[in-house]
Amino acid sequence: MPKILVTGAAGYIGSHVARQLGERGEDLVILDNLSTGFRSAVLYGDLVIGDTGDRDLVARVLADNDIDTVLHFAAHIVVPESVANPLKYYRNNTSNTRNLLECCVEAGVKHMIFSSTAAVYGIPAEGAASEDTPTAPINPYGWSKLMSEQMLKDVSAATPLRHVALRYFNVAGADPGGRIGQSTPEATHLLKVACEAVVGKRPGLSVFGTDYATPDGTCIRDYIHVEDLAAAHLKALDHLRAGGISATLNCGYGKGFSVREMLRMVEKVAGMKLDVAEGPRRAGDPPELIARAERIREQLGWQPAHDDLEHIVRTALDWERRLLRQPMV
Numbered sequence: 302m303p304k305i306l307v308t309g310a311a312g313y314i315g316s317h318v319a320r321q322l323g324e325r326g327e328d329l330v331i332l333d334n335l336s337t338g339f340r341s342a343v344l345y346g347d348l349v350i351g352d353t354g355d356r357d358l359v360a361r362v363l364a365d366n367d368i369d370t371v372l373h374f375a376a377h378i379v380v381p382e383s384v385a386n387p388l389k390y391y392r393n394n395t396s397n398t399r400n401l402l403e404c405c406v407e408a409g410v411k412h413m414i415f416s417s418t419a420a421v422y423g424i425p426a427e428g429a430a431s432e433d434t435p436t437a438p439i440n441p442y443g444w445s446k447l448m449s450e451q452m453l454k455d456v457s458a459a460t461p462l463r464h465v466a467l468r469y470f471n472v473a474g475a476d477p478g479g480r481i482g483q484s485t486p487e488a489t490h491l492l493k494v495a496c497e498a499v500v501g502k503r504p505g506l507s508v509f510g511t512d513y514a515t516p517d518g519t520c521i522r523d524y525i526h527v528e529d530l531a532a533a534h535l536k537a538l539d540h541l542r543a544g545g546i547s548a549t550l551n552c553g554y555g556k557g558f559s560v561r562e563m564l565r566m567v568e569k570v571a572g573m574k575l576d577v578a579e580g581p582r583r584a585g586d587p588p589e590l591i592a593r594a595e596r597i598r599e600q601l602g603w604q605p606a607h608d609d610l611e612h613i614v615r616t617a618l619d620w621e622r623r624l625l626r627q628p629m630v
């Protein structure tokens with residue numbers, strides 16, 4: 302049986318996908334440079350410590366393991382950092398993807414599943430973005446991912462490789478079994494920051510902007526549970542294995558919550574009030590970003606099973622408490 306290579310599987314999303322793949326008996330090889338990921342997040346597969354930009358290493362891993370499918374998560378993901386240091390993002394997210402793709406073509410890899418992002422849409426005019434909404438990134442992070450999408454499309458047109466690019470909206474929550482979760486030390490994401498405030502890792506948090514043209518003045522996002530997002534990757538794999546065509550698909554629920562709604566839910570689940578300040582807008586935040594998410598249901602037969610904000614918050618908070626007792630290594 303050919304094996305699957307999962308890059309970045311020591312990180313937040315990659316570790317959840319690798320766990321689901323391992324649970325269903327897939328044979329995995331993990332490639333991660335452990336720059337932001339953790340060895341203990343790798344629950345299945347053989348871990349190779351190294352970089353997707355290392356041509357010799359990638360070629361050897363593909364050949365030695367008879368890899369026919371690659372799931373590519375390894376990337377930098379902090380938007381403001383991408384603005385301050387764009388070349389870091391173009392190297393890791395774009396050049397290294399190019400290297401990986403070249404190695405895959407040479408090794409005859411058949412399928413690639415790629416982590417893309419809603420950041421490719423920039424600030425969509427209607428708030429909701431379908432896969433046909435024009436792409437218009439507003440930061441280097443979004444561009445670095447969009448360029449990789451384009452390479453994948455071009456390579457899929459020119460070679461037998463087929464791919465699925467999944468455009469993630471706001472990924473949140475953690476493994477309901479409590480084994481893995483978002484562990485990044487300097488996280489900036491709303492729910493993670495709020496959970497850190499609950500467990501006392503930070504005194505409180507700020508709402509970035511209360512004067513948006515939304516019902517309560519704060520930004521609206523489409524939060525998707527990481528378990529459902531991970532399941533979408535397994536569906537994408539089944540689709541490609543069954544001979545399905547290459548596709549680019551949104552991953553979200555098609556329903557938005559405001560920053561205030563999210564914080565109210567955190568307070569409800571935690572049973573305490575948070576120290577919340579109302580601050581100025583954060584540069585580059587679209588007022589509303591919601592997925593039009595019909596296509597993934599139609600094309601992959603994906604159905605969400607965790608689309609409940611309280612459940613998302615509960616699993617994230619359970620994980621934050623676990624992290625406090627037992628830091629990741």
Ligand code: UFG
Nearest residue numbers: 418419420489490491494506507508509520522560583586
């Ligand atoms: N927010 C706060 N206070 C905080 C943190 C966030 O008010 O302490 C607000 C933000 O301003 C935003 C909302 O909460 O309105 C969500 O912010 P996140 O940082 O959690 O997530 P983003 O929507 O900025 O980021 C997501 C993905 C990125 C992707 C981006 C595209 O996580 O990978 O969408 O817009 F690039």
